[in-house]
Amino acid sequence: MSDSRVDRFPLGARVRLADLAVDPYPTFAELREAEPVTWVPEIERWFLTRRDDMLALLRDPDLFTTDAPSTIRDMFGVHMMTTEGPAQIRYKRKCLPPFHASRLRTASLAPLVAEVERRVATLRAEGGRTGEVRTGLARPIALHSVLSVLGIPLAETERVNEWYEHFARALANFAGAPELRAAGKGAADAFGRALEPILDELERDPDGSLLSDLVCDHVDPLTAEEIRSNALIILFGGIETTEAMIANAVWALLSHPRQLPAARASEAALDLAIEETLRWEPAVQSAARHATRDTEIRGVRIAEGEVVHCMLGAANRDPAHFTDPDRFDVTRTNAGDHLSFAVGRHFCLGAPPRPPRDPRRDRNALDPLPRAPP
Numbered sequence: 001m002s003d004s005r006v007d008r009f010p011l012g013a014r015v016r017l018a019d020l021a022v023d024p025y026p027t028f029a030e031l032r033e034a035e036p037v038t039w040v041p042e043i044e045r046w047f048l049t050r051r052d053d054m055l056a057l058l059r060d061p062d063l064f065t066t067d068a069p070s071t072i073r074d075m076f077g078v079h080m081m082t083t084e085g086p087a088q089i090r091y092k093r094k095c096l097p098p099f100h101a102s103r104l105r106t107a108s109l110a111p112l113v114a115e116v117e118r119r120v121a122t123l124r125a126e127g128g129r130t131g132e133v134r135t136g137l138a139r140p141i142a143l144h145s146v147l148s149v150l151g152i153p154l155a156e157t158e159r160v161n162e163w164y165e166h167f168a169r170a171l172a173n174f175a176g177a178p179e180l181r182a183a184g185k186g187a188a189d190a191f192g193r194a195l196e197p198i199l200d201e202l203e204r205d206p207d208g209s210l211l212s213d214l215v216c217d218h219v220d221p222l223t224a225e226e227i228r229s230n231a232l233i234i235l236f237g238g239i240e241t242t243e244a245m246i247a248n249a250v251w252a253l254l255s256h257p258r259q260l261p262a263a264r265a266s267e268a269a270l271d272l273a274i275e276e277t278l279r280w281e282p283a284v285q286s287a288a289r290h291a292t293r294d295t296e297i298r299g300v301r302i303a304e305g306e307v308v309h310c311m312l313g314a315a316n317r318d319p320a321h322f323t324d325p326d327r328f329d330v331t332r333t334n335a336g337d338h339l340s341f342a343v344g345r346h347f348c349l350g351a352p353p354r355p356p357r358d359p360r361r362d363r364n365a366l367d368p369l370p371r372a373p374p
């Protein structure tokens with residue numbers, strides 16, 4: 001079967017992950033134009049590159065599910081990202097309140113702002129006009145934010161960073177090396193053991209953090225295992241993404257210096273510049289789903305159990321939706337229509353609260369899960 005697929009999808013047959021890691025956009029453009037649903041023999045999975053196809057697929061969890069064996073489930077267990085239906089909605093509802101606009105407005109951001117200022121001052125002092133933005137600013141700020149939202153003491157930052165490195169290597173272990181898997185699972189177990197005293201302390205002395213909310217829920221409590229798995233996916237889902245977004249924003253703006261004044265003009269202009277960074281260079285390039293039964297996309301037959309990757313960076317540069325899509329433009333009014341937080345039931349938990357519904361910006365209609373009440 002695979003051989004005939006190689007003949008039917010010649011562009012897919014030429015796709016190499018190593019090339020995509022360098023610059024995926026020329027390949028995405030070719031695929032979007034000529035083979036929008038393609039088979040990639042290197043990983044034996046399907047790729048989608050048109051935005052409309054991804055919107056339809058990601059909004060259909062009955063047909064395309066995350067509830068199937070995967071490395072992320074093997075590593076962290078069953079959590080909101082690897083389940084569907086009532087269980088997923090329950091997990092997500094319980095974890096959403098700390099991300100609600102009213103909670104974010106009243107949260108004290110002073111320690112985070114102080115940390116950013118301290119890190120920027122260090123970068124300036126160290127390098128003058130150069131500096132290591134990723135390790136010196138982006139990763140520490142990502143760790144600080146995610147630990148604070150969860151309610152994990154900042155004193156744990158170093159340990160979390162080490163566990164995180166093991167998770168990242170285990171989740172990128174496409175060759176299935178047993179030692180990487182074992183190290184990742186060992187780190188997840190160590191995190192679980194470290195969590196126990198933290199949860200005890202938060203139950204005694206609630207602080208309004210996400211873990212504190214979960215452990216103080218005596219009406220419909222999650223089990224200790226459910227708290228651990230969901231905390232792990234939040235930790236993993238929040239760190240590299242936030243780190244990449246900060247680094248990408250610095251890179252995009254500094255490589256387009258003439259756009260800096262427009263981005264700095266107001267808070268709304270800065271928000272738009274960040275949306276444009278997310279569109280132009282998304283931190284997550286793909287959302288994968290398993291077909292629950294035989295089906296078709298654009299006349300291409302997808303068999304039950306096969307995996308389809310929605311290539312989010314390709315959706316973000318789809319000329320059917322974005323004018324001159326390869327151009328970085330901080331004044332692009334529909335930049336927020338990017339799929340960088342995906343869409344549907346698994347829409348990113350950590351995505352910023354959406355602005356009031358605006359029919360011109362369909363991102364507002366993307367997440368069918370109602371946000372928890374303030």
Ligand code: HEM
Pocket residue numbers: 080081082092146149233234235237238239241242245282283284286287288339340341342343345346347348349350351
């Ligand atoms: C710029 C930063 C971020 C980006 C680009 C991003 C991107 C994404 C994407 C694309 C998904 C969907 C994956 C899929 O459907 O297969 C996702 C889901 C998720 N994200 Fe984020 N993320 C970011 C920040 C965060 C933060 C800060 C947190 C938490 C502190 C977080 C937690 C999660 C969780 C828990 C999910 C799973 C949601 C579910 O399955 O219902 N993310 N994120």
